[in-house]
Amino acid sequence: MQNHAQLPAPGESAPQLAIDAVGLAKSFGGQHALTGLDLAVPEGSVTALIGPNGSGKTTTIRILSTLLAPDAGRASVFGHDVVAEPEAVRAAIGVTGQFSAVDKFLTGRENLALMAGLHHLRRAVALERTAGNLERFELTGAADRPVISYSGGMRRRLDLAMTLMGEPRIVFLDEPTTGLDPRGRQVLWRIVRELVAGGVTVLLTTQYLEEADRLADRVVLIDRGALVAEGTPSELKRRAPGGRIRLHFAGDDAFAAAAVEFGGAERSDDDLSLELASDGSVAGLRHVLDRLERHGITVESLSAQPPDLDDVFFALTGGGPGPSRANSVGEGQ
Amino acid sequence: MTAPSPALADTTTMLRRDVRHAVRFPMVTISGLLVPVLFLLLFDGVFGHALRAGLGSAVSGGYINYVLPGILVMAAASVAESTALGVNADMGEGIIARFRTMAIWRPSVLAGPVTGSVVRTLITGAAVCLFALVLGFSPKATALGWLAAIGLFALLGMALSWLTVAFGLLAKTPAGANSLSLILLVLPFVSSAFVPTAAMPAGVRAFAEYQPFTSIIDTFRSLLTRTPMGNHDIVAVAWCAGIAVAGFLWAVKLYNRDSPVAA
Numbered sequence A: 001m002q003n004h005a006q007l008p009a010p011g012e013s014a015p016q017l018a019i020d021a022v023g024l025a026k027s028f029g030g031q032h033a034l035t036g037l038d039l040a041v042p043e044g045s046v047t048a049l050i051g052p053n054g055s056g057k058t059t060t061i062r063i064l065s066t067l068l069a070p071d072a073g074r075a076s077v078f079g080h081d082v083v084a085e086p087e088a089v090r091a092a093i094g095v096t097g098q099f100s101a102v103d104k105f106l107t108g109r110e111n112l113a114l115m116a117g118l119h120h121l122r123r124a125v126a127l128e129r130t131a132g133n134l135e136r137f138e139l140t141g142a143a144d145r146p147v148i149s150y151s152g153g154m155r156r157r158l159d160l161a162m163t164l165m166g167e168p169r170i171v172f173l174d175e176p177t178t179g180l181d182p183r184g185r186q187v188l189w190r191i192v193r194e195l196v197a198g199g200v201t202v203l204l205t206t207q208y209l210e211e212a213d214r215l216a217d218r219v220v221l222i223d224r225g226a227l228v229a230e231g232t233p234s235e236l237k238r239r240a241p242g243g244r245i246r247l248h249f250a251g252d253d254a255f256a257a258a259a260v261e262f263g264g265a266e267r268s269d270d271d272l273s274l275e276l277a278s279d280g281s282v283a284g285l286r287h288v289l290d291r292l293e294r295h296g297i298t299v300e301s302l303s304a305q306p307p308d309l310d311d312v313f314f315a316l317t318g319g320g321p322g323p324s325r326a327n328s329v330g331e332g333q
Numbered sequence B: 001m002t003a004p005s006p007a008l009a010d011t012t013t014m015l016r017r018d019v020r021h022a023v024r025f026p027m028v029t030i031s032g033l034l035v036p037v038l039f040l041l042l043f044d045g046v047f048g049h050a051l052r053a054g055l056g057s058a059v060s061g062g063y064i065n066y067v068l069p070g071i072l073v074m075a076a077a078s079v080a081e082s083t084a085l086g087v088n089a090d091m092g093e094g095i096i097a098r099f100r101t102m103a104i105w106r107p108s109v110l111a112g113p114v115t116g117s118v119v120r121t122l123i124t125g126a127a128v129c130l131f132a133l134v135l136g137f138s139p140k141a142t143a144l145g146w147l148a149a150i151g152l153f154a155l156l157g158m159a160l161s162w163l164t165v166a167f168g169l170l171a172k173t174p175a176g177a178n179s180l181s182l183i184l185l186v187l188p189f190v191s192s193a194f195v196p197t198a199a200m201p202a203g204v205r206a207f208a209e210y211q212p213f214t215s216i217i218d219t220f221r222s223l224l225t226r227t228p229m230g231n232h233d234i235v236a237v238a239w240c241a242g243i244a245v246a247g248f249l250w251a252v253k254l255y256n257r258d259s260p261v262a263a
Helices: A057-064 A086-092 A108-118 A123-136 A152-164 A182-197 A209-215 A233-238 A252-261 A282-294 A309-317 B006-024 B026-046 B048-058 B063-091 B094-100 B108-135 B143-170 B174-190 B202-210 B212-225 B232-255
Strands: A017-028 A031-042 A046-050 A072-077 A093-096 A170-174 A201-206 A218-223 A226-231 A243-248 A266-268 A273-278 A301-305
Touching: A017 A057, A017 A201, A031 A046, A031 A057, A031 A072, A031 A201, A031 A218, A046 A057, A046 A209, A057 A072, A057 A170, A057 A201, A072 A086, A086 A093, A093 A152, A108 A123, A108 A152, A108 B006, A123 A152, A152 A170, A152 A182, A152 B094, A182 A201, A182 A209, A201 A209, A209 A233, A218 A233, A226 A233, A226 A309, A233 A309, A243 A282, A252 A273, A252 A282, A273 A282, B006 B026, B006 B108, B026 B048, B026 B063, B026 B108, B048 B063, B063 B094, B063 B108, B063 B143, B063 B174, B063 B212, B094 B108, B108 B143, B108 B232, B143 B174, B143 B212, B143 B232, B174 B202, B174 B212, B202 B212, B212 B232
Parallel strands: A031 A226, A046 A201, A046 A218, A093 A170, A170 A201
Antiparallel strands: A017 A031, A017 A072, A218 A226, A243 A273, A243 A301, A266 A273
16 A cells, blocks of 8 residues: 655645644643643654653653543644544544553453454454454464463553554554564564555654654654654754764773874773764764774774664754763653 | 444443453452351351340341341442452553543443442342351242342442442552442441341431431341331332442543543
């Protein structure tokens, strides 16, 4: 199927918005979770909502999935207001939250049957979708075991399988891969791509830019409850000059010489390495190598790291990367 | 996808979930039976002789004939208490958040456990009656009387279950849900369950005569042992219906606490 994800060129008419939120605000006992968030998600796209812990990602998902009413602002899903028409919103959405939404005392198959029942599926359709989802999520072998015996990854997969039983038009995934092993992550990524190929809109939250990069057409960066930046993953990364080059040295002499040459570098005396800021370009890397060669300094190994979420985050919130680069960006403020 | 009645279809689906839980964890049902069976043994075997003597000629037959209706009410309260615990524990589960995001008849999330609770109440009541027969209970009920008693018992189970489901939603912890429900096990003591209200001091007596359990117990007593009915049956049904409706409205209100509801 065709991917509708591309944003319209100027002059083209915009595709219908799956989500249209303006000025969403929500406080919990004086703590401001959202402070006027605007969010537009085109139909058929995969949009990743990224931001540090406590930035309001989960609150946004909870409002859009009718679990919470906003204090101010408005939001609609496929044109239905989340506060005025929650039933119409619920009929269109499927939600897989951070916490496992499965019945652990039932078997996997019974959980899917429960969803089939609540969606009022005809028996034949229910059986077909149950079998199909068990297969697709690699749960057929465990289908008749109680969920209490499932691993964390299996529960996540069942959770998403349950979400898909009603064939929602839009799927919300709140940190779907947190705690998953690489295999589980691969399965999830494949499913998301299949959903989008089938015309389903996906809104996911994640802490990993890499994940947003692989899955999303559009990334929305939020911080302190408001939108900070949006664009394609590569657009955002271009705006973040936060890449680094890490140099390892075999001996103290080379390390000392290099430390003098690159005075602004972050040095780590324990393992004889230096970390330099980089713009991520090949020319920049070549420049570093040229300087080392000119001074006859031998490098044992080198690694280049592209900007990550931390870099994007600091670049776009004005904090700026540097030696003081807080590694606490993942922790909520 | 329009079922004849989404409310009925969704409640049936939720009942299926509740029954699966009950079958997988039979201890919940068995423990609901423990309280009435223990009280029956206690009041028939330990206090029965002395209490029977105090009753004089006001009742016929053994004390078990007098006390069984009260024990049946306690059985319903005991099952309802276990339902409160179950709902309280369930509300913490992620699956409830999922139900809240689905286009279902919202009260079905609670109506399923309540219906399951009524079924368990009837099973428990039947077990208590069988046990009482073994201990010497001699019913004089007509077939119609039995049917009426079963109907009232189901209505009582529904009323107490809606009330305790609200307790389960109100309490922050299972222990809290348990404490709130305990009142239903204590109230029968200040009713006509164990001794006639006429034998109580004036102040207590006024409360005992007008509290809901007394009319319900007197109705069961009249149906099962043919004591005079008076207007107990009408009062009993009114109390049960009132508690059921109030409990339902309160529980649904608590369930919908923070999320937007259908306009």
